[in-house]
Amino acid sequence: MYLSTRDMARLGLLMLSDGNWNGKQIMPAGWAKRVTTLVTPSRDIHPMTIGAFQTQIGCWGYGMLWWVWDAPDWPGTLTGPYQNAYSAMGANGQYITVLPVMNLVVAHKVDFDQDGSRSISPSEYHTILQMVIDSTL
Structure with a gap:
């Protein structure tokens, strides 16, 4: 699927607003929450092995077609900007990436069709994402 960066950001904003666009509900209310609810925990996707350690990249579990931040979230505790995030x-x-606590959507696009060599790893993206978060704090 080819989307412009603007359209990717619009999709993120639509999810952040629970399907409401300019006062019109174009997606069933509650659907965004449903598809971004954790189904497969990160420990099942990234099992710990001897010598392995939990990294920020390893904290993403899976919902329904969205990766969901999978870290402890207890009422009354501050878990940072990633609380309830999905990507x-x-x-x-x-x-x-949608960061509801910050009311922030980050859309990142790579033009990999030009020569086929342009891409970034999940680790590189998370570095970029953390820099964006840090710049807003």
Whole structure:
């Protein structure tokens, strides 16, 4: 699927607003929450092995077509900007990340069709994402 960066950001904003666009409900209310509810925990996706350690990248579990931040979330505790976050992670570095606590959507696009060598790893993207978060705090 080819989307412009603007359209990717719009999709993120639509999810952040629970399907409401300019006062019109174009997606069933509650659907965004349903598809971004954790189904497969990160420990099942990234099992710990001898010598392995939990990294920020390893904290993403899976919902329904969205990666869901999978870290402890207890009422009354501050878990930071990733609390209730979710992300669409596509080929070669295409990302839409929604950070509800910050009311923020990050859309990242890579033009990998030019020569086929342009891409970023999940680790590189998370570095970029953390820099964006840090710049807003």
